[in-house]
Amino acid sequence: MSFGKVYCNILSPFLKEYKSVKNQKERKGVINNAAEALLKTRETLEDGMDDLPNDLKGVSEPLLSSSVYMVAHLWFQAITRYIKGCIAKETAPEGKKKKTKKFKPKYTVRDVIKKNYRDRIEAEIPHEPSSKEYLRLYQNAVTKVWEKMDDEDLEEAETVLELWNKEGVPPKIQQR
Secondary structure, three states: OOHHHHHHHHHOOOHHHHOOOHHHHHHHHHHHHHHHHHHHHHHHHOOOHOOHHHHHHHOOHHHOOOOOHHHHHHHHHHHHHHHHHHHHHHOOOOOOOOOOOOOOOOHHHHHHHHHHHHHHHHOOOOOOOOOHHHHHHHHHHHHHHHHHHOHHHEEEEHHHHHHHHHHOOOOHOOOO
């Protein structure tokens, strides 16, 4: 959402006022005053339509909309987004762009057991891997294998777990 230069100049004193007020009620009052100022300016400008954000062009006049309340609400939302966006830009550190956060899975001991001790799990299940019974019994078999593991195997699984959570699962194991 971006207002043109004319509207930005009108909104800049309201931006300063918005930052100085402390509670939500006063902020809503500032936004209402800014909306009134924009609407008054809008009435005096002949080509002001080009300066408005796209989602406000169709509702800039109450006659075109179904209700005056809806028009006021859309203006209120647009001005609020604009002011909050300006504040966010000011408070963001310079030179640093927002990095997109990549999804990094967290693995558990159970995940390590499923991948590294597959032969033990399959030995617990007396059915073919393609059967429904196999799928039904799979989680129970993983639990049984986990319970039967000795301390040495559990320590090894936890070491592997720490490695996976730091570096990810090795490609050879992922392919299984």
